[in-house]
Amino acid sequence: MAFLLNAASTPEPPSTAVTLFFATQTSDVTTGLQSFSWTVGDCVPNSGTLANGPINKGKSKLVFKLSLNGVAYVAKRCYTLGDGSPVSILANRDQLVKEGVTLGRAEFFLNHFNSECAYEAIEIAGFDVTDFLIAREGVASLAESFVPSPASGITSTDYSSLTPAEKDELTTDSNTISSITWLLERERGDVQLRKYSGTLDHPKYSDKQGATINAFQHFVYLYSKKTLVLADIQASESHSRLSQNAVLFDLMSHTANRESGAGDHGDLGIKTFVNQHECVQKCVALNLEALKTPENEEDAQEEEETG
Ligand SMILES: [Zn+2]
Numbered sequence: 001m002a003f004l005l006n007a008a009s010t011p012e013p014p015s016t017a018v019t020l021f022f023a024t025q026t027s028d029v030t031t032g033l034q035s036f037s038w039t040v041g042d043c044v045p046n047s048g049t050l051a052n053g054p055i056n057k058g059k060s061k062l063v064f065k066l067s068l069n070g071v072a073y074v075a076k077r078c079y080t081l082g083d084g085s086p087v088s089i090l091a092n093r094d095q096l097v098k099e100g101v102t103l104g105r106a107e108f109f110l111n112h113f114n115s116e117c118a119y120e121a122i123e124i125a126g127f128d129v130t131d132f133l134i135a136r137e138g139v140a141s142l143a144e145s146f147v148p149s150p151a152s153g154i155t156s157t158d159y160s161s162l163t164p165a166e167k168d169e170l171t172t173d174s175n176t177i178s179s180i181t182w183l184l185e186r187e188r189g190d191v192q193l194r195k196y197s198g199t200l201d202h203p204k205y206s207d208k209q210g211a212t213i214n215a216f217q218h219f220v221y222l223y224s225k226k227t228l229v230l231a232d233i234q235a236s237e238s239h240s241r242l243s244q245n246a247v248l249f250d251l252m253s254h255t256a257n258r259e260s261g262a263g264d265h266g267d268l269g270i271k272t273f274v275n276q277h278e279c280v281q282k283c284v285a286l287n288l289e290a291l292k293t294p295e296n297e298e299d300a301q302e303e304e305e306t307g
Pocket of ligand 1: 214215218277278279280283284288
């Protein structure tokens with residue numbers, strides 16, 4: 001209940017009442033692939049209070065405080081996809097759904113990694129992937145009174161300029177249009193963050209947490225049949241009394257089909273990891289197949305020399 005005490009001790013910023021509809025998330029048991037849907041029948045409205053102004057700005061997302069049934073959350077949306085231009089209603093939705101897919105897959109891989117390490121009796125640092133929800137903000141379907149929250153950044157013109165097909169996609173049911181899509185996470189408060197890897201930068205670590213991440217990245221690459229590399233790995237300290245595990249969030253990935261959203265460098269991103277990764281003792285203990293064959297080691301050297 002710590003979050004309630006925190007919420008009460010800080011003055012509340014100006015905020016707006018919102019209605020949110022959560023997507024139903026399903027996970028493929030063999031690949032960890034995720035899908036999200038807003039089935040009309042399942043669309044239960046949730047009432048919340050969303051701050052009008054952001055508390056944080058990342059390289060692509062704005063973060064707003066949200067109170068939902070008395071629980072403190074943060075609501076994230078994209079303001080750019082890296083090229084500096086603003087993000088449309090649908091592009092934001094697609095990007096956040098892709099981030100949800102990456103988080104869901106990371107959790108799937110982490111569960112398998114943890115089981116494998118337990119089976120081999122390998123001591124690792126504890127990590128969790130953040131819990132999250134993908135939610136649409138609902139607005140009564142009276143086009144003339146289309147009023148999304150100030151935090152959404154959407155104006156009625158943004159909506160009225162959509163094509164009929166796009167409008168159709170955003171109609172949750174006959175009475176509700178979804179305006180902005182949000183990625184919601186429980187608020188973690190002022191906790192220590194640690195960054196383990198960049199988009200194209202995968203350092204080797206000798207401490208327990210860092211080496212666990214090193215081995216996890218190697219494991220994910222192999223477990224995904226060499227089709228996915230996790231990148232931009234960062235974790236916050238535990239914020240739960242129930243778990244001491246650090247929490248991974250805002251993950252991104254490089255995928256063979258380059259479909260995981262902004263920052264996915266496809267094959268280049270995968271190869272960069274393969275070339276940079278240096279195995280730690282945990283990789284060896286897990287019996288993970290070495291990434292560098294003598295052949296691609298030569299390739300990497302040639303690239304450095306000519307490069
Ligand atoms: Zn390794």
